[in-house]
Amino acid sequence: MKECVGMLLAGGEGKRLGLLTNENAKPAVPFGGKYRIIDFTLSNCANSSIQTLGVLTQYSPINLNQHIGNGKPWDMDRRNGGVTMLSPATGKHGGDWYSGTADAIYQNIHFIDQYHPKYVLIISGDHIYQMNYQSILAQHKETNADATISVIEVPWEEAPRFGILNTTETLEIYEFEEKPANPQSNLASMGIYIFTWETLREFLIEDANDPDSSHDFGKDIIPAMLGQDKRLYAYLFTEYWKDVGTIQSYWEATMDLLDEHSGSPLSVAREDRSKQIYTNEANLPPQYIGETGRVTNSFINTGCFIYGDVSNSVVFRNVLVKQNASIHQSILHPGVTVGENVVLERVIVMENTEIPAGTQVYATKHAEPVVLNQENILEHFSEMEGMN
């Protein structure tokens, strides 16, 4: 028996991340110099003693499956419990794709049942933050709630973009509004839920039998619970949290890593060893900074050779930056080669791309950062030649 089983929703495509999710599920997108986005949630589980976890995958799961493996980096290679990858499957009574977040959990009720948990933690693999899930669980028990939803205060003008929870002073939820035009509160749902399993189980079955439901936690399950006067509480989270749903926010979250005062996870991890971020380690040689290399305010990972100028950037493993190249406010994914005299500013370069010598690619200050891969780099290169 496990007190609390975690269910991590990692099946999303992340369409708004454009090229970055061409061959990768959003949770598997590289982030922070050596991690994938999902590592932050997985590490939260490891650091919160959540050792029984189902990872729900659907879109492009191969990278995720290989990355998570038996869960060893997060101490989830357990004989009893540990991590289980849950992709849609067929069974005796057929089977289907996961049609929504609630449906994904519904289709795995038998998986959760085998641990006889009292509580279920529902999280997703596409946010950058550090949270000890034991805190939200403790509040859930204290308030004797049926559901507890983690919320964060967002600026009022941005509230209409979020799922907003209206609460009493004691944080009891009385209303949920998806993207309200005139918000009454600025407490946005972070997509992190604790449910008392017995209650959730009933609502999932009810929801699955409703042909009009979209099978979504925010749109269907939470309103249904409120409609039946269940006890729902908000858990107020006040630390760093970032959704990396768009190229702009992906780039911003990366720049936050470089700011010591942003409170973003890597600076916290350096200070506090109980909040480390874990990943599937590559075991490569250390980085080599050459005679002509110059690196400031940046993160650089193992296996890199740096002979050019790198500033305010994040560089993943096995990247080669040649002489007189200048990389500013950019993100270089694993295996990228940057030729001589290349200039990049506000650019995200995807895995194994070779940037020919002399290429110059900028995104202006207010424009969305440019994403380069081996296919579109040539277009940029010829455009530039056309300009000359």
Add this chain to the structure above:
Amino acid sequence: MDRMMGLINLDQEYHVFNELTYFRNNASIPFAGRYRLIDFALSNMTNSGMEEVAIFVRHKYRSLLDHLGSGESWDLDRRHGGLFILPPDWNDPSDRSRGDLSFFHNNRDYFNRGKANHVLVSGSQFIVNTDYKEAFNQHIEMDADVTVVYTPVAEVRPEHQAYFRIEKGEDSKVLNITNDHRNLNVFTGVYIIKKDLLMDVVDYCIAYHNENLFADGIKDRIGELDVRAYKYDGYHAFINTIESYYRENMKLLTEENFINLFAKPFIRTKASSNPPVKYQSQAVVHNSIIANGCSVNGQVENSILFRGVEVSEHSTIKHSIIMQRCTIEEDVYLENVILDKDVHVKKGQRMIGTTDKPYVVAKRQIV
């Protein structure tokens, strides 16, 4: 099928590491930013396809055990075979074995149970990135009893003194194994031997009260055995003194050497979960090897920083080796220095050694 099993014999290794071996044995001395000396022998063995590796170790092995763990980092956490760390003692009142023979004698089970029919023996101080498949092929083709791996050196250095020299005749036949210091063909400590023969040599050595399996059982019986030589002439280092340790680390700051030692196949080490290196706004780093988890806000030149080192602003580090989790406060100047793990250098300190005699600070000191 012909197969090899591995043996890393740390019992007869000669070394003068002073401060660096106060708290550990020579095989677990940190090297090249994130490795330990033993990683090279271990990785070469697994890169040669060996699935069983044993280590003979007698002293100061807490750090080594911590490093090796289950052998997972080298894919040696196996259901069959894997990593064996073997002690010299056994409760056998009739045991007459001495020297490294007590390891061989008391761990016969390891050899008998292994599926391989040849054993590759290595120390930890010959630093190289290779696999031994070619040497093994030669060993099999020539049906040799023993194949010794040697490397020709350009000049004799002090670290070569401890190694035997190989006198070679036609067809790679070894005529003599000597201490002739003018001979530039240096034995690397690596040899391949038929497993059944190894067991016979163990019996022979114990029968004649010998203490050193290779010197007494193989070198001194060269006429009775078919010993062949295999030449390795790639990038390598012999490390058994502070001076050779410092020099070989510094040599890696030349790109060509670094690539020669670390190109594929990969040398593996115990993985840690450090974030990438953080270069702060005042970082000036040239010609250096930096491992993950470091945070650099000072000047680092021609130096090696191990994992988790912190360099504060206005500090300068030149020609130095700074091991894991050292903290360098502000306004510090270090040149030709080796700081062992967890050393804390206070604000304003200056430490300068020479190229021949680097200044060494032992583990966990506050200076």
